[in-house]
Every structure is written in structure tokens, then in C-alpha cells.
Amino acid sequence: MFKKILIANRGEIARRVMYTCREMGVATVAVYSDVDRNAVHVLEADQAVLLGDAEPAASYLNIDKIIAAAKETGAEAIHPGYGFLAENADFAERCEREGLTFIGPPASVIRELGDKTVARQTMIKNGVPVIPGMTHPESDPEAIAREADRLGYPVLIKAAAGGGGKGMRVVQAQPEIREACLSAASEAASAFGSGSIYLEKYLARPRHIEFQILADRYGTIVHLLERECSIQRRHQKIIEETPSPAMTPELRERMGMAAVAAARASGYVNAGTVEFLLDTDGSFYFLEVNTRLQVEHPITEMVTGLDIVRHQLLIAAGEPLTLVQEEIRGRGHAIECRIYAEDPEQGFYPSPGRITCLKEPSGPGIRNDCGVYAGFQVPVEYDPILSKLIAHAESREAAIERMIQALSSYVILGIRTAIPFLIDVLRSEAFVAGETFTDFVTAHFADWKPERSDTDLARIAYIIDDLAGRRKATVSSAGAGVPLSPWQSLGNWRR
């Protein structure tokens, strides 16, 4: 096993990787940018190296600086987390060349799967069903418009180089397609460094279902069951759960086999996620493989009892997988809510700023993977994720209730979060009934505002706070029992 690894990421995921490292006796090196000097991942690492300016290109996306930091600190391996360089084949290749172990799949696999159009070709060749659409990227909006006419609207523009909803646009009709192409390409270019895009037929009401896989270097591949991630806003997941309310043992068997086949077809090694869309008629389509640790991996850890990061490290160190597919069982139900700095009453617009007060929820079956603390300034430069709240209980019903209670007791002040929105989603009839499709938020929560039934209580709290503030002011000016020095009590006597 490695003695020391570098974590090329920030926030909650860097911290989460460190937890496992500490348990395994692996020393950790954090890297950070100017604005993250006091970020939680810096505070908790054994060593930390400053990369540079806040701008990602000068810090968390700067391959040269990260490699240099690993060399300087004597780290043997690099864990990329998710986002930033996690799915950057050049980075993985550079690590390999520099004699550093990249904790993830080989560069060639990342490259092949990272190009969504090449991945589609691989899957078609290996009999894994894919969504109708293009198998080659295109940069000419005119050519894309012609292809859209052929497929029939609505269509979905996607970035060939990445996921996470960046560079993705649903286009309902022809007049919108050119502007959508331009804006998708420019968003993709700034997020992934490549503006190439392609087109898929847009499925109106699918579920997003993905399978966690683990593959060692010796050809053993297992899947760790499914996750359903249909609740999204702006094509970005906000609530994930496992098992999926739509799953049957028979469908799980078939999709699990397809996931393992997809991993095998691409020569996959380490932890990865095979994403599918499940249509209302029960047919499923390969979407993409995420060649990294997924944001929502904790729900799988909760139901399977496995530590995915531990397996990532073991696989990267060359250990064979000892897990057997038949022995992997899910227990109970787990739900994750992503807590972003965003304002659900203003179209989920990011809400950066200083956190004035933070109180994390706790209780049976509650896990909060948190990357911030009270007093922390949430920077504008990065993805606004603050934490991931996970609830695990014996049934879906119990997990929902547990999550609602945890969200209600989660205190984050100074910035806005979607917590009140998440509570209402979990309480909604549609969610409780398991009617979770990717159009969930627009279908049920388009003009959402929280129900504000405690306004009088809030005003009472205001009054109490005001009175307490006045008393504190009086107390401190009277010295609060501390004798004043003549310098204080004399005031401006010299004038």
C-alpha cells in the first residue's frame, strides 16, 4: 500500500478521501489555491501545497503544479476526486509517465470513455444499447441543425468531453438550435477545455439509473448495485437514492450485466459508474461511463457496507478484488441530498458568501460529508457544493422521513441553500410514490416557493435576538466584569 498520496481536489471530496487514507495509515497531501488557504481539506491534511491563484487553470487544473507538488512531497499516488482533473486523460497519462500512480482507470480508458461519442461506438460494437444520436462530435451548428432535423425535435446537445450538466442543452425546436450550440460549446470549453459537442434524441420522461462498478487489474469486475439519480435541476443531480423505486430483481440483473459488459468492453480498471436512462417502457440505454469516484457514491457505501475509496486505493496499489458478485447485497435504503450554495427561490442561482453559522445534522443513520465550516468564505470560483447529506434506514419510507428530519435540523446561515426545496421535494406525493423521472423538478416544482408558516415565530426570534444584542452591547461597554485599563477608560484624554 502507498505510504503517502496527494489529493488533487478540494472541499468535501478531498476530505472524504482523507478519512479513508487515515484509516489505512496512508499520509495525505492537500493542494490548494489562494482563496482556499483555510479550506477544510487544507486544515485536515498531513501536508498542504499552495498551487496558485484561485482561477482553476492556475491551481486545481494545473497539471504541472500538481505533479511538482507530488514530487516535492514524496507522494506515490494521486487521487483526483471528482471534477477538475478526475476525467482528464492527459493528467492520468502524465502521472503514469512521471512514475506516479493515478488512482483511477488507465489514461487510454479515460480517453476512450471520456469522449462520449467514442464511448457510444464502443458500446454499440459490444451490444450495449445506446440512445439514438450522433457517434461523432461536430462543431458546425449548421451540421448539428441538419442532424436534429433528421432525429426529430426535441434533441439534447451534449458536451463530448464531460458530464455534470455542463455544456448540455435541451432544444425543443429548430429556431433555438444555433444559439444553444454556441452556448453549450462555450460552456463545455470552459468546463472541460474542449468545446466539442454532439446530439442525442431527447427522451422526455426517463429515469436516470447508474451502476457502481469495481474492476481490478486482473479482469475481475463486480457491480455494487444501482443508484437512481432522477431528481435533477439544470441537468445536475440533487437527490440520489438506492435502491431505485423502479427496480425489480430481474431488471437489476439485466442492467447489472450490461454495466459489467460496458466496463469489460472498455478495459476498465478501478471504481467507475455506468449510467443508463431507463425509459417508461422498461427499455434502458447506455448513457456514459463516469471514470471516477461519483459524487453520490456514499449511498452505495451505506447500503453495501463497502468503502469505495478503500477499494480504489487497493486496486490502484495492484491488489486483486476479493469481492464476489453473489455476496454483494444491499441492506435498507439510502438517500443523498446535495447541499449547494444556491438560491432555490432565484432559479438555483449560485449563492456564494461567508457562512456565519453551521450546525450539521446528526442522529441514527445520518452521514454528512461536509467541506465547509462556520466562518468559511464559499468562493465564487468553484462548484458551489457544500456538503452531501445521506440518510440510511431500513425502508424507503423511513429513509425519506429520516432525511426530512435531518434537513430540517441542518443550519447553514449567511448563504442560501436548497434545503427548504429539498424538504418539499421529499414530502411531495410524487416523490413518496417513487414517480421520479428526470423532468421531476420542472413537472412538479417549476415555480416553487417555500411555505412560510412560521413567520410570526421568525419575528419573535428577531425580537429576542434584538434584545439579546442590546444586552450584550450594554454588558460589554460596562466591561463584562473585566476591569478596564486606564487607556480604555480615559478615552481621548490627550485631546
Place this chain on the structure above:
Amino acid sequence: MQYRFKTSEEALTFGAEPVEENRLKVATGEKTLDVRYAVIADHHVHCVVEGVGINAFITGEKGEKTILIRGVPYLVQDADMTVQSRKGARDLKTLPREITPPMPSVVVRIMVAEGDPVQQGDGVIVLTAMKMETTLTAPFPGRVAGINVSVGEKVMPGKILVNIEKEPEDTKPT
């Protein structure tokens, strides 16, 4: 002691009368409530209102505070302290008349040129903040009178990015 709170309609007056240490009688206008309370920490008060306990978490300045109760934030504004300072900002939020970023952003693309006619809702400028692109649209029909920024520029809320001259409503063709 009296507090006047802002609401969407008329200001609402609450009366607060200390009964004993950490106990108030609060008159909400509709009813009078018995409130016992304890200040737990800087941002945390626990109160028992008519026998029911509740935790409230408070942040903000004098005159305007955000109170979090059961996961839901409430913006409570003192009508006597916030009238002048906040009015402009509020109006801007509810009725955007100008093209200004809602938060610190970077200009990605300018979709119009000086002199261009625009319809209400037309995309004018594309900004990126925290890795997400957002298009700001024309708040009313008119003509682009000036572009005050360039691509790549960092912009702050309040800065007018593009001037749009309102189309005079009753001009007759000459």
C-alpha cells in the same frame, strides 16, 4: 417595546413586554403570546412559545435578519430601520429594469451590438458564475444604446452591463 415589521402589504406592529428574566409577552396584533427564551449561542435562540419549543437560528445586521426555522429561512425586516437603505435593491430584484449580474460573474459572450433593436426577453449577454452560464435578457423592448463591458471582464452586481433605451411608446412614423 414596539417593532414594526415589513410585509408585502402594510407594516405589522409587534409589541414585546418583558415579564421576567428571559420571558416576554409578545402582542402580534392578533393575539398575545407567552414566550420564554434562552440565548444558546451567537446565532441560536431557543424559545418556548405558548408551551411549544422551537429552535431559531439568526444571522444578519440590525434591521434585516434571516431567521432559520425548521429548515426554512425567513427574511425579517424592521420597517423603521430598512426603508431608505434597502428600497432600491428590493425594487431592482422584483422588477429588473437594468441588465446587471445577480452575483459576481465573468462576461462570456455579448449577443447584441450597439444600435440593435431588442424585444423583451431577448438574450443580451451571457455570464458565467461558479461554472454555470446564465443569459441575461432584455427587460423591455428597445434599442441597445451602449455596451459597457467586454468579453472576459469580471463584473459585480449593480454594474449596468448593457444600456437599453426604451422604445418611445407613442412615436409616430414621420
